[in-house]
Amino acid sequence: MxxxxxxxxxxxxxxxxxxxxxxxxxxxxxxxxxxxxxxxxxxxxxxxxxxxxxxxxxxxxxxxxxxxxxxxxxxxxxxxxxxxxxxxxxxxxxxxxxxxxxxxxxxxxxxxxxxxxxxxxxxxxxxxxxxxxxxxxxxxFGTNILASLSARLRAAQEMASVNSKIGRELTAELTTLQSENKHLLELQQLRQEMSDLIIHDLRSPLGNIHTALNMLELVLPEEVLAENRELLTIADVSYQRMQNLIDSLLDVTRLEEDDVPLSLMPLSLPLLVEQAETLFAFTIERRGIDFVKVFPDELPDVLGDEERLRRVLANLLDNAVKFTPKNGRISLTAVADDQEVRVTLTDNGPGIAAADRERIFQRFAQAGSGDVRQRGFGLGLVYCQLAVQAHNGRIWVEDTEDGVGSRFVFTIPAAPED
Missing domain, CATH: 2.60.120.10 (Jelly Rolls)
Incomplete structure (x- = not known):
């Protein structure tokens, strides 16, 4: 050649x-x-x-x-x-x-x-x-290629939206702070660094890790793959959970400003739960957690944005798995309630005091004290609240029957019947 x-x-x-x-x-x-x-x-x-x-x-x-x-x-x-x-x-x-x-x-x-x-x-x-x-x-394979190209277009649109938002914010700041050039330059640099951190310093290396893992799946001998399947599974699940975190971080600010168009369609809630569960199946099995799901046969579809509702479920399940003790129990139920579907996720972890139940939906809130390990919520629950509200739903925390653990409840509109 x-x-x-x-x-x-x-x-x-x-x-x-x-x-x-x-x-x-x-x-x-x-x-x-x-x-x-x-x-x-x-x-x-x-x-x-x-x-x-x-x-x-x-x-x-x-x-x-x-x-x-x-x-x-x-x-x-x-x-x-x-x-x-x-x-x-x-x-x-x-x-x-x-x-x-x-x-x-x-x-x-x-x-x-x-x-x-x-x-x-x-x-x-x-x-x-x-x-x-x-x-x-x-x-x-052809269908999946179309989906991948669609994902590429969405990623490009997302970057354009983030850059546009930064530009609008900087323009507004420039109008009000024209006499404070030094302050404006510092603010511009801070915003740009934050954008670069999210889009480049986090997302791009994470994508490289994932493609490298997929390359190993292609080139390693099958017997080597079999011997190291557990390690590869841990790495892949960790990638997916980190990607979910980054996507939530990107969406929080946009949801706060009502800058996220939702692609609403009828969705099967049990299927969404199954997809979210795959991120934690390995941890659930290793820690001996009993994860029980109860869905009535007549449960209607919900009307929602597939990606964002799946992320809501993943964030809530991540929180439950994190604080449920070994050999503990997590239950997820869903029931139709008038024109909406009510979803309830219960764990038997340390629980959340009544005084903290509003505050946990704020950025980086923590709950718990004393001998009980603090429950830190970062941006996960902030995202959940914003995403549920964008669907015209509600989310809250309530008491469990025996007073042990925590129970998160949210509602999503049911899809109209044909």
Whole structure:
């Protein structure tokens, strides 16, 4: 295989270039592709994937060439370069576990950037025929690709919304603090650092961890995977819980300002609970917690935003699991009540004093004292209250029958009958 190579000067210019910040939308799309590929039969993957090696300075793909293949980065780094290779206008780095070239492959259009090896690189190549074979033998793969592209669009819209919000806030501050230039610059820097912390310093590395885990699922021998399944499960569940925390953190401010459009649709509450439970199934089993769910057969669907209601359930369940003792009990029930559904989650942990039951829905509140371990709630319950209220529901804490533990109750409108 004949490979074009950068000149020494071009390669030095590339290494000296200041890379653009990682785009969370691109990271989200790459992670989604890795998740999809990790579900495909390993024998088929071995047939459609070809391993390729490149040395530093090798030009893997050229801008303007037809998108006939996508690549999974197994090891090493590559640079995504837009503009001439002798004087690039945009340079982005991609690391092991990430995907490059997938958009041109999907769109059947010329590539919008060149790809250059920065280190000794190992790639897994999937060409157009192999990709089509995946779509043919796994029809759900195509559906999931559409979902991943939709997620990429939502991530891009989310970033645009956050940046727009920051811009509006800074404009308002500038109007009222024009004479205080130093204070304004400090405020602008603080806001920008907070935005970078959430979108870049937290989300992007977390996405890299997840794609790396999925890469291990693809390349490790099956016997090694079996021997280390528990460790991989712990890592994957921890990623999902951290991602849930970051998403809640991003949504709190937007929900406070009524800046979150909800995608309302009829939803099965038992299915939402099952999906939220997967985040804690490992911990529940390890700690011997008895998790009981009771749903009447005639329970109607709820009318809600799937992602945000699932996160409400995950945050409440996270809180219950955290404070329920070993071999304890958690129960979740749901009943229809007029035009809404009432959900009740009860644990037998340390409980919450009546005086604290309003305060726990404030940022970083804590409850409990003395010999009982304090219950810290961070932003989880703040998010739950804002998300439930955005659905025209209510959330509160009430006494348990025996006075032991805590009981959270929230209501969500029932979906109208057809």
């Amino acid at each position: 004949i490979v074009d190579k950068l000149s020494k000067e071009e390669f030095e210019n590339l290494l000296a270039a200041q890379p653009e910040p990682v785009d969370p939308a691109a990271t989200a799309a790459g992670t989604a592709f890795m998740e999809l590929l990790s579900t495909v039969d390993r024998t088929l993957l071995q047939e459609v994937m070809a391993e390729q090696h490149y040395e530093p300075g090798d030009i893997i793909l050229r801008e303007g060439g037809m998108g006939d293949a996508m690549f999974l980065i197994w090891s090493g780094r590559v640079a995504v370069v837009k503009g001439g290779l002798h004087s690039p206008t945009i340079v982005m780095y991609r690391q092991p576990g990430e995907v490059v070239g997938e958009m041109a492959l999907l769109e059947h259009k010329p590539r919008s950037a060149s790809i250059v090896a920065l280190d000794s690189v190992r790639l897994l190549r999937i060409n157009q025929d192999g990709f089509n074979e995946l779509l043919k033998t796994h029809p759900e």
